[in-house]
Amino acid sequence: AIDDPDAIFREGFLKRVHAEKPRPVRTRFPPEPNGYLHIGHAKAIGVNFGFAKYHNGICFLRFDDTNPQKEEEKYFTSIQEMVKWLGFGPNLHKVTYSSDHFDRLYELAEEMIRRDKAYVCHCTKDEVNLGRGGKDNRGERFACAHRSRPTEESLAEFRAMRDGKYGPGEAHLRMKQDFTNGNPQMWDLAAYRVVKENHHYRTGDKWRIYPTYDFTHCLCDSFEEISHSLCTTEFVLSRTSYDWLLEQLDFKIPNSEERGPMQREYGRLNVEGTILSKRRIEKLVKGFKAPSRDIPSVVRDWDDPRLYTLVAIRRRGVPPGALLHFVGELGVTTADTSIQVVRFEHSVRKYLERTVPRLLVVLDPVKVVIENLPNDYAEELDVPFHPKDPNVGSHKVALTKTVYIERDDFREEDDPNFFRLAPGKWVGLLYAKYPIKAESFVKDSSTGLVTEIKATYGDADCPKPKARIHWVGDSASGKTFEAEARVFNSLFKAQNPNALDWENGGYYDSVNPESEVIYPNALIECGFDEIRRRAPWPAEAGEAQIEGTAAAPYTIRFQGLRTGYFCVDVDSTDAKVVLNRIVTLKEDEGK
Ligand code: ATP
Ligand code: MG
Ligand code: MG
Missing domain, CATH: 2.40.240.10 (Ribosomal Protein L25; Chain P)
Structure with missing residues (x-):
């Protein structure tokens, strides 16, 4: 498929996803701006931007910036640069931020409380886990006392959370879901939590409470009128909570894809023989104090050509088209793909053979x-x-x-x-x-x-x-x-x-x-x-x-x-x- 990276949109998983919902395509690529992108993200970019481009739709680059402690400006800049480098500048319809929607998300959280679908809970982490069946999620599940508190009380407590009465862990807003459902994503997930280092790169000190992924993602997809919310398979169980929340707030009709966004999951791309984890790469870049000795740094920086971050792959000289061809060659299915770096190099070699002097x-x-x-x-x-x-x-x-x-x-x-x-x-x-x-x-x-x-x-x-x-x-x-x-x-x-x-x-x-x-x-x-x-x-x-x-x-x-x-x-x-x-x-x- 070297000359046909679009084949992934014409057959298999992405063809089926489009057939399920053939109307105008609007996708998003939603990185958390807490690190540099790596080779796996090239697949996510190729899938989201490529799918929209293939169907003459549009794609947003949405920064999922709901964890203020971990987010830094340099990551926003670098991520945007990588999307453009991969050739999706013209298809990048808009850069959006989950934080653009903080006011509206907050309003909807209150609305959930008013509809008796959310409550403020003061359980500790351990207590919450116990109610969710304990360590392995296999024990008995039960609701805590806070679940049945009056709506007015939850509303007042949620506002108190917002206004700084509680420290982290002392209160959180939980969705009132269904403990009898077999899916852990339905066991009263957290919707909002109090954050200690609350200063946010975009909204400053306005918020002390921040929405969780489970609360934010589906709603932002709705606000932005995303048609196909494509994500990796670790979110399969989350599809249920995704739809559930949208249905509670009338963004979606139960058991129907008639209205609102549709989440579908594809397999991750894992590259073996190298390190992709942010925490580990950080050790390679900076060195670290191990318990018994000081470990020096191993690479120059995050863009050292021996790494497989996208900045490193670019610095090493891999053309963006070669990366997209590589993603296309592997194909997109619901199964994870694990490949060795030599396979990637082989693909790059073939690409360069035809294209460089x-x-x-x-x-x-x-x-x-x-x-x-x-x-x-x-x-x-x-x-x-x-x-x-x-x-x-x-x-x-x-x-x-x-x-x-x-x-x-x-x-x-x-x-x-x-x-x-x-x-x-x-x-x-x-x-x-x-x-x-x-x-x-x-x-x-x-x-x-x-x-x-x-x-x-x-x-x-x-x-x-x-x-x-x-x-x-x-x-x-x-x-x-x-x-x-x-x-x-x-x-x-x-x-x-x-x-x-x-x-x-x-x-x-x-x-x-x-x-x-x-x-x-x-x-x-x-x-x-x-x-x-x-x-x-x-x-x-x-x-x-x-x-x-x-x-x-x-x-x-x-x-x-x-x-x-x-x-x-x-x-x-x-x-x-x-x-x-x-x-x-x-x-x-x-x-
Ligand atoms: P990591 O922990 O490796 O940084 P992540 O999922 O936390 O990965 P995000 O910044 O949240 O990284 O990812 C943005 C998007 O890219 C998500 O939709 C995610 O599913 C996708 N993505 C991340 N890693 C891969 C991968 N290895 N293969 C395919 N898609 C990926
Ligand atoms: Mg991440
Ligand atoms: Mg993530």
Whole structure:
């Protein structure tokens, strides 16, 4: 389905959901602004925004901001940026906030009390749990004394909650549901609670009480006239309480989808082999004081390319279209999907293969002097930017007397199974007319490293080489670029880092020392200049360049022939380009 990410809307779960309610589609993506989005959220964005787009409907980005202690402005900004990056800017009909509706939600809470469908309860957490059948929800269930208090009393107490008479845990508003129902979501859920650190990013100190998810979500869906409220399957049981509350307030007709929003649940996307939990990533970013030792930080920040937050995936250079294709390839059903990171990388690799140009890049250069060429030799070669797509164009690279090749492509001693450069052996230089043969080499006695290889250039009569290697010429070849290349491997040695010890810091011992390998002296050929000017690669909706501004670094993407897919990192300066390897060329190349 690589060319058809829309297939998920034409078949299966999302087709059925649309058939159930074919009228104008209005969806919402409702993150809590308490952290950065991760790869799983890309599915939720693809499903909600994509479904609306496919059916010519609209989608809201709704910040579910009902937990003031955990919410921060930087998360609002980043989440919005990610939605746009994924290409849904034009479909983003409106940004809304649950907090926009705090007044109306409060009024409806009073209305619930007046209708005898809610009451103020003073039970402790343990008492509430006991009435809900105890720890495992299997014991006897019973109503507390507060449930039957007069409506007027609950109303007065609710206002007292609002006005600050109670501290957290001393009073909460509960919905009067049905303890005989087998669904725990019907056992008098909380609707409002008193919050200690009550300052809210948008509403300031106006509220001391805040509505719960169960009270807020369905009502905000109604206010915003959402047609399809798509969420993940952990909310299956909540569908009953969702409908129940809407019915109590006449937003919905019992057993009918005729009026009001309709909740349906799809499976989550879990990516294995990496950490997605906010609390755990925070440990990786900041380090932490474990009970017996101090654990240092492991990654640069939340956007470190080894993480799978969306900011990290973007910084690493994955195009947004590749992410959406990946979601489309996995499909949307009611079952959770668990995949390994290698499957994601495979999908990205296929996407990049078709969409980005090629350049010659040498990660770990060693100098080769082709002794039988004159000092000012410059054999002009016409090099295509994409071997399979002539429309991408080509550029000139000159073969010069001095070239740089990958240290790995040379062996001091030849071997019949080795087909690249060695003393006495011919090897092709990509795009050059004739191969070269190594004659001798110079070694640094202190480091033991080869510092220079002396070679000869072949002619029409020389043997045909078995392999061609990549190279970069010297300055006479065109302006070459010095770069620091960062190559990423999996962050942990363990297959399943989630199973490591996160409480006492044991995870630290499993960090892969080669999770980031830096090549400080990499070289990029002169074509880089044009590639940089022509970015973004590929040209995608969410990354379109604003006229007159430089392209975002992560959109400057290319394949380094034989070395992998790269993009430019934000750490780049005028003096030095920093590259991130997005993925390897082949699946088994990582460490
Ligand atoms: P997490 O705890 O991983 O941050 P969450 O559910 O608390 O996840 P929210 O910010 O509340 O995160 O999520 C916003 C929306 O994204 C919700 O509708 C949620 O169902 C969806 N979502 C979150 N994680 C995934 C996932 N792994 N796969 C698919 N959808 C997801
Ligand atoms: Mg969350
Ligand atoms: Mg949540």
